Amino acid sequence: MQLDFLGDLRRTHMCGELRAEHIGQKVILLGWVNRRRDLGNLVFIDVRDRNGMTQLVFDKGENPAAHEKASALRSEYVIAAIGHVRKRDLDTVNPNIATGDVEVRVDELKLLNESKLPPFLPGDTDIANEEMRLKYRYLDLRRDKMQANIELRHKVALAIRQSLSERGFLEIETPFMTRSTPEGARDYLVPSRVHPGEFYALPQSPQIFKQILMISGFDKYFQIVRCFRDEDLRADRQPEFTQIDLEMSFPQPDRVFEVVEAFLQAAFKAAGHELTAPFPRMTYDEAMRQYGIDKPDMRLPAMTDIRKAFTDEDLTELRIDASMNMVAVRIPKVGKISDREKKEIRALSDELAQRNKEFAGVLYDFAQLEKKRPQAATKIRELCAADSEDLIVPVVAIAAAESKARTAANQHAQFTAAGEARLELARKYADRHGAFTRTGEVGNDFKLLWVTDFPMFEYDEKENHWNPAHHPFTSPHERDMDKLESDPGSVRALAYDVVLNGTELGSGSIRIHRQDIQEKIFRALGMSIPEMKERFGFFLEALEYGTPPHGGIALGLDRIVMILAGADSLREVIPFPKTAKAVDLMVDAPTPVSDVQLKELGIKIK
RNA sequence: GGUCGCAGAGUCUAGCGGCAGGAUGCCUGACUGUCUAUCAGGAGGGACGGGUUCAACUCCCGUUGCGACCGCCA
Numbered sequence A: 001m002q003l004d005f006l007g008d009l010r011r012t013h014m015c016g017e018l019r020a021e022h023i024g025q026k027v028i029l030l031g032w033v034n035r036r037r038d039l040g041n042l043v044f045i046d047v048r049d050r051n052g053m054t055q056l057v058f059d060k061g062e063n064p065a066a067h068e069k070a071s072a073l074r075s076e077y078v079i080a081a082i083g084h085v086r087k088r089d090l091d092t093v094n095p096n097i098a099t100g101d102v103e104v105r106v107d108e109l110k111l112l113n114e115s116k117l118p119p120f121l122p123g124d125t126d127i128a129n130e131e132m133r134l135k136y137r138y139l140d141l142r143r144d145k146m147q148a149n150i151e152l153r154h155k156v157a158l159a160i161r162q163s164l165s166e167r168g169f170l171e172i173e174t175p176f177m178t179r180s181t182p183e184g185a186r187d188y189l190v191p192s193r194v195h196p197g198e199f200y201a202l203p204q205s206p207q208i209f210k211q212i213l214m215i216s217g218f219d220k221y222f223q224i225v226r227c228f229r230d231e232d233l234r235a236d237r238q239p240e241f242t243q244i245d246l247e248m249s250f251p252q253p254d255r256v257f258e259v260v261e262a263f264l265q266a267a268f269k270a271a272g273h274e275l276t277a278p279f280p281r282m283t284y285d286e287a288m289r290q291y292g293i294d295k296p297d298m299r300l301p302a303m304t305d306i307r308k309a310f311t312d313e314d315l316t317e318l319r320i321d322a323s324m325n326m327v328a329v330r331i332p333k334v335g336k337i338s339d340r341e342k343k344e345i346r347a348l349s350d351e352l353a354q355r356n357k358e359f360a361g362v363l364y365d366f367a368q369l370e371k372k373r374p375q376a377a378t379k380i381r382e383l384c385a386a387d388s389e390d391l392i393v394p395v396v397a398i399a400a401a402e403s404k405a406r407t408a409a410n411q412h413a414q415f416t417a418a419g420e421a422r423l424e425l426a427r428k429y430a431d432r433h434g435a436f437t438r439t440g441e442v443g444n445d446f447k448l449l450w451v452t453d454f455p456m457f458e459y460d461e462k463e464n465h466w467n468p469a470h471h472p473f474t475s476p477h478e479r480d481m482d483k484l485e486s487d488p489g490s491v492r493a494l495a496y497d498v499v500l501n502g503t504e505l506g507s508g509s510i511r512i513h514r515q516d517i518q519e520k521i522f523r524a525l526g527m528s529i530p531e532m533k534e535r536f537g538f539f540l541e542a543l544e545y546g547t548p549p550h551g552g553i554a555l556g557l558d559r560i561v562m563i564l565a566g567a568d569s570l571r572e573v574i575p576f577p578k579t580a581k582a583v584d585l586m587v588d589a590p591t592p593v594s595d596v597q598l599k600e601l602g603i604k605i606k
Numbered sequence B: 001g002g003u004c005g006c007a008g009a010g011u012c013u014a015g016c017g018g019c020a021g022g023a024u025g026c027c028u029g030a031c032u033g034u035c036u037a038u039c040a041g042g043a044g045g046g047a048c049g050g051g052u053u054c055a056a057c058u059c060c061c062g063u064u065g066c067g068a069c070c071g072c073c074a
Helices: A064-071 A130-135 A144-166 A207-215 A253-270 A284-291 A312-318 A339-355 A366-372 A374-384 A408-428 A515-524 A529-543 A557-565 A595-601
Strands: A026-038 A042-049 A052-059 A078-087 A102-113 A189-191 A199-201 A220-228 A240-249 A281-283 A327-331 A361-363 A391-397 A448-452 A457-460 A465-468 A495-500 A503-510 A550-556
Touching: A026 A052, A026 A102, A042 A064, A042 A078, A052 A064, A052 A078, A064 A102, A144 A220, A144 A253, A144 A557, A207 A220, A207 A240, A207 A529, A207 A550, A240 A253, A240 A557, A253 A448, A253 A495, A253 A503, A253 A550, A253 A557, A281 A284, A284 A408, A284 A448, A312 A366, A327 A374, A327 A408, A339 A361, A339 A408, A361 A408, A366 A374, A366 A391, A374 A391, A391 A408, A495 A550, A495 A557, A503 A557, A515 A529, A550 A557
Parallel strands: A052 A102, A281 A448
Antiparallel strands: A026 A042, A026 A078, A042 A052, A078 A102, A189 A199, A220 A240, A240 A550, A327 A391, A361 A391, A448 A495, A457 A465, A495 A503, A503 A550
16 A cells, blocks of 8 residues: 655644544644544544544545545554544544544545554553563553553653752762672673773662762762662562662751652652652561561551460460560451361461571461460450451461570561561452552552661671671661670661562662771671772772761662552563563563674683 | 463463364455444464373473562662
8 A cells, every 4th residue: 555755744633632622623643543443434543642542534425535545544554644623423422532522534644654463452452461562562562551651650750850859969870881899689791892801790779879979079969770680580670670869968867768758759749649748667676576577568457466365374285485476467357268278378387487497486277276265366356456357367486395495586587477477368368358459548559668777787697697788888876886896786777768568669778988987897797808998999998088978768760650550560660671581572682692792802601 | 590370363262181162353245423343254273392192282291481489689
């Protein structure tokens, strides 16, 4: 079929714009053929662009030439429609689309491009599987939902930029080709041609650079920036992802919180939600005790300490280890559970024990407890404020035959395992309690909070030394300074996370700005002075030239947009994401490269 | 690295150890008020490799791809 040129055709409206007020106007619409309804002498074409859809009418009696051309149109052809807006008869109005009151009677149709028959259509009711969607991403992105997600992403990013800019933050770029640091995740490496055998690394985050910018006196920095981590993927983890990265001079954690709360309010507003600030706060310790996790999902009830429910006699008879934590997990509105479900809960107990080596407990059968110790069971119901429909799962330790010494690690694992049980059961019974279903009420749908006072170090059992829980530039609490050497495990950091519905949105800290403290930390981590110099020499030197107190945070933009879009995977809000095996199915990356390229880089593949 | 799930027409799927069914898309025809158009007709199918079996789309093993989770991700 003959194709037409665009010439100097200029569209007058987007395809979702026309309303009753445009009736009678001459319009030019440009877009894709979304659907064709051919009634013989009368043809309807829905023309679509990212803004919406308009029905075009071709009537053989009115305009035979245009009608003939329209009859040959197929899905995803690109067209220009020049015509007049017409009121639809009352009985032909389509309330399902924004432009449904009107239609365009086409005077002249131009065919700008044809389309091969696509493997799937943007208007399909069943969406294709992900493999197909990713391979033909350009087609998948034509779908309304994807267009909306990408637009939402733009709006959110824009609102955040504006908010930060208004508060005096400067957006400053930092290098993508930088220095590999062995800390943290694996680096993506970029070989240097000029220096054979040497590599740049793509940044896991602009951490060092933003601190240097504070040393340079920029005072308030931000960047919406790509970060790279060569680790295995998850639904909420991509190898390249976007952070809202910021750093400020002379801050207390509260200053950082205010900034983040402001831009999150702006971001949520852009998505149509009025968020209340300040967000609730909780220390790491409270989070672990009440939720068994450092990123509590507050849409579900906290765990309850049930030690008080048992008399000493109960404990002896039930062979419960009184030296350990006793908590109950409560999942609302589960109702009666079947024998099979009971079995599944028992199986979960084993699974948790396998995953948490130090876990000394079990998920107790509450029904059994009600039989054996009705008073204790009643008390637990009271303590949990449980409804009769609620599922209660006590997590207790059964006393070992020989008395084994329980450690702090056991106690911690007890909370962690209970927390995992809480989430697992909540997911399982999501249909019944409905806590994960959007209600339209912001306070219910989006539970934000700050988790503060993370521990400074974590002990690595295998390697037998202390690791930074956050990163090695995190400042300890001023009041814990003197415990750095004597009792590293009890040192709290000025580190904080912002959490939304059980997802860690962002993580930050007040940094160390004094070289003497930085060296102490490195010593506590078991790093020698030469080792420190080798890894961070330039940075330690920078600290010596008048470094102001500073701190900041970084938030995952992809995750924020994902939650706002109500999506289950980051791939729904990233235009060109990678598969679980870190492959781009559209461009087919990664690929081998030619021997010539390798030789130039001085690289041999084994 | 590990555990689990999935793999069938262009796409989405039902079922089955013995003729592979539907929806949608596509093609042809009819149709002047459709909008997931309708009606009639048509074309089109088992990821790869091995095994069990008289017979495998179906069962088993492996590979590959996709997905979920664990490990990993300061």
